[in-house]
Amino acid sequence: MRQRPTLQRRLAVLLLITVPLIWLVSTAVAAYEAHHEVDELYDTQLTLFARQLLSVNMGERGDDPLPVLPKTKKLIRGGDRGEMEDDDIGVAVWNEAGDLLLSDGKGRHFSFDAARRGFYTVSGQDDTDEWRLFYLPAPDGSRLVAVGQRQKLRHEVVLKVIQGQLLPWLLGLPVLLLLILWAVRQGLRPLQLLADNLAGRSPQERSPLPENVPGEVLPMVRALNALLARIAEAMEHERRFTADAAHELRTPLAALQVQAEVMALMPDEAGRQHALALLQQGIGRATRLVEQLLALSRLDPLQGLPAAQPVDWAVVCRDAMADVAAAAADKNMQLQLNWQDSPAQVLPLTGDATLLTLMLRNLLDNAVRYCPAAACIELQAAATGIVVRDNGPGIAPEWLARVHERFFRPPGQDMPGSGLGLSIVERIASLHGLRLQLANRPEGGLQVSLHVA
Amino acid sequence: MRILVVEDDPLIGDGLKMGLGQLGFVVDWFRQGREGLAALAAAPFDAVVLDLGLPGMDGMDILAAWRQAGQDVPVLVLTARDTLDERLQGLDAGADDYLVKPFALSEVAARLRALIRRRHGQSVSRLVHGAVSFDPVARTAWLDDKALELTARELALLELLLSSKGRVLSRELIEEKLYGWGQELESNAVEVYVHHLRKKLGAGFIRTQRGVGYALGEPQ
Numbered sequence: 001m002r003q004r005p006t007l008q009r010r011l012a013v014l015l016l017i018t019v020p021l022i023w024l025v026s027t028a029v030a031a032y033e034a035h036h037e038v039d040e041l042y043d044t045q046l047t048l049f050a051r052q053l054l055s056v057n058m059g060e061r062g063d064d065p066l067p068v069l070p071k072t073k074k075l076i077r078g079g080d081r082g083e084m085e086d087d088d089i090g091v092a093v094w095n096e097a098g099d100l101l102l103s104d105g106k107g108r109h110f111s112f113d114a115a116r117r118g119f120y121t122v123s124g125q126d127d128t129d130e131w132r133l134f135y136l137p138a139p140d141g142s143r144l145v146a147v148g149q150r151q152k153l154r155h156e157v158v159l160k161v162i163q164g165q166l167l168p169w170l171l172g173l174p175v176l177l178l179l180i181l182w183a184v185r186q187g188l189r190p191l192q193l194l195a196d197n198l199a200g201r202s203p204q205e206r207s208p209l210p211e212n213v214p215g216e217v218l219p220m221v222r223a224l225n226a227l228l229a230r231i232a233e234a235m236e237h238e239r240r241f242t243a244d245a246a247h248e249l250r251t252p253l254a255a256l257q258v259q260a261e262v263m264a265l266m267p268d269e270a271g272r273q274h275a276l277a278l279l280q281q282g283i284g285r286a287t288r289l290v291e292q293l294l295a296l297s298r299l300d301p302l303q304g305l306p307a308a309q310p311v312d313w314a315v316v317c318r319d320a321m322a323d324v325a326a327a328a329a330d331k332n333m334q335l336q337l338n339w340q341d342s343p344a345q346v347l348p349l350t351g352d353a354t355l356l357t358l359m360l361r362n363l364l365d366n367a368v369r370y371c372p373a374a375a376c377i378e379l380q381a382a383a384t385g386i387v388v389r390d391n392g393p394g395i396a397p398e399w400l401a402r403v404h405e406r407f408f409r410p411p412g413q414d415m416p417g418s419g420l421g422l423s424i425v426e427r428i429a430s431l432h433g434l435r436l437q438l439a440n441r442p443e444g445g446l447q448v449s450l451h452v453a
Numbered sequence: 454m455r456i457l458v459v460e461d462d463p464l465i466g467d468g469l470k471m472g473l474g475q476l477g478f479v480v481d482w483f484r485q486g487r488e489g490l491a492a493l494a495a496a497p498f499d500a501v502v503l504d505l506g507l508p509g510m511d512g513m514d515i516l517a518a519w520r521q522a523g524q525d526v527p528v529l530v531l532t533a534r535d536t537l538d539e540r541l542q543g544l545d546a547g548a549d550d551y552l553v554k555p556f557a558l559s560e561v562a563a564r565l566r567a568l569i570r571r572r573h574g575q576s577v578s579r580l581v582h583g584a585v586s587f588d589p590v591a592r593t594a595w596l597d598d599k600a601l602e603l604t605a606r607e608l609a610l611l612e613l614l615l616s617s618k619g620r621v622l623s624r625e626l627i628e629e630k631l632y633g634w635g636q637e638l639e640s641n642a643v644e645v646y647v648h649h650l651r652k653k654l655g656a657g658f659i660r661t662q663r664g665v666g667y668a669l670g671e672p673q
Contacts, residue, residue: 248533250533251462251554253554254465254555255465258464258468259464261557262468262471275468275471278468282464411461411486411507411509411511
């Protein structure tokens with residue numbers, strides 16, 4: 001398997017490339033600077049030396065043999081300090097005719113040229129090395145002095161400077177690398193701990209990750225914690241849904257089974273009739289549950305409304321009211337339809353009249369079902385929205401947020417129901433771009449409103 | 454045997470009350486969590502059938518409150534919540550048994566009998582005293598292997614006496630075990646049933662402890 005690029009490896013490679021490059025550049029600059037300084041220094045020395053030679057009165061020796069000094073170390077024992085060999089420097093003094101008056105070192109090999117003035121770089125006798133020469137004539141032109149130095153000397157000084165620089169760099173590079181890798185490893189330790197923490201978790205564990213991590217990692221940890229919280233919420237929602245669904249689907253079956261057994265057990269006709277009535281009631285409840293489930297399963301896959309038509313709310317409201325009228329009459333309830341605006345102005349939208357009727361019927365059916373006898377139920381239609389109001393018991397505040405969840409029913413219902421009615425309403429509403437809102441009325445009862453989202 | 458049923462669904466609750474009543478239990482049924490919670494301490498119940506999703510107070514909370522108050526009445530939990538976690542949670546909270554809806558009424562009755570039997574330290578279901586024996590499942594009594602014709606209340610009194618060997622039962626306790634709340638009861642009902650049983654099983658079968666109550670006589 002190909003190794004993944006790690007921060008450590010990347011940093012190491014980067015350092016191994018850049019550090020030598022930086023060293024190369026800085027060395028080049030240093031070499032150039034050193035060369036310049038050394039040139040200046042030695043040139044000054046050559047100049048001074050030449051001037052001193054000129055200022056010394058050598059007199060006219062005439063036929064005197066040319067004075068040649070032995071090597072310095074022969075003159076003084078141990079007097080030869082410094083690296084400079086006598087062969088590496090030279091001095092020559094000529095008269096105007098070009099006769100050599102004085103020479104030392106390699107000076108006798110310097111060439112006489114009365115026209116020369118100042119610095120020259122020439123090649124030596126064997127052409128392998130270069131010499132730096134300084135020619136200085138006397139003011140009266142009677143003498144010409146030349147002092148010179150092998151260029152090699154200067155190169156050596158520069159080389160020493162560069163070598164002096166190289167060592168700390170060469171020693172420093174591995175130390176620097178190790179230090180940086182150590183720092184990276186230390187800096188990334190919290191990530192490893194984080195990974196260990198995550199790897200060791202059970203799927204049920206939803207506690208947030210510790211936030212005692214470096215600032216660079218904190219945003220990731222926070223994002224992970226937010227994700228964990230969302231997952232926990234989703235799982236809790238799922239768990240509640242499963243529990244509610246199990247309850248709503250199993251309870252009607254349990255009721256049927258119990259009542260069927262009771263019917264078989266009852267010794268008297270009255271008892272059997274009682275059980276039979278409850279059995280039929282249970283079958284009604286199971287039938288309604290199946291119908292609601294089918295309605296929802298037909299609604300769920302819909303992406304939009306394929307046959308949307310302008311909606312005639314007068315027809316929709318009338319049909320929905322008619323569907324629940326019998327049940328309302330049984331409970332001696334007042335059912336009112338209240339037009340705030342003319343039917344043509346009410347919630348102008350295109351949609352499916354059958355679905356909208358089903359939506360309103362579910363809302364009215366809920367009101368009839370859960371309100372006590374003789375309650376007042378009002379369907380109000382306005383340009384801004386549709387509202388169903390009742391003066392029943394309302395919904396306990398702790399359940400208000402959950403009643404639209406599928407299969408959820410507040411515990412302790414006398415009336416049979418599927419826990420799906422509001423889910424159906426909400427689905428149809430959202431297909432039509434409407435939003436469902438439930439609120440307990442301050443004066444008592446429930447108000448369900450549908451507005452454009 | 455008197456059973457407390459706490460179940461909010463009207464059809465299931467009614468079915469349990471009627472069905473268990475036919476199977477020889479005396480049943481009191483409550484639909485509200487808080488009522489059920491308070492009812493347990495108000496009468497000598499032999500066992501409880503408890504639903505979990507209840508209005509007012511969740512079944513699990515009721516169970517925890519009972520156990521905290523030191524109530525050791527066997528509790529059979531009935532619920533639609535069937536995941537392992539939920540079952541474990543219920544058993545850990547002090548439930549003695551667990552039935553998932555939908556359930557068979559006969560299974561509820563059998564489990565209740567087993568819970569009550571276990572509580573009384575009995576391992577066999579048939580109760581025997583001398584020549585008299587009683588099968589709580591078949592709800593039949595025998596005297597010397599001859600099946601007896603007994604009414605439901607007479608059977609209930611016989612069962613109560615047989616499962617309380619060595620104890621003297623007060624008239625009030627017998628009334629409470631034989632009648633649920635809201636059931637009509639003549640003031641001398643217990644005396645009448647004792648009289649009937651003595652007539653069918655022999656005068657010495659039930660001993661009267663003056664001023665205290667009734668107990669089983671010496672086995673014959």
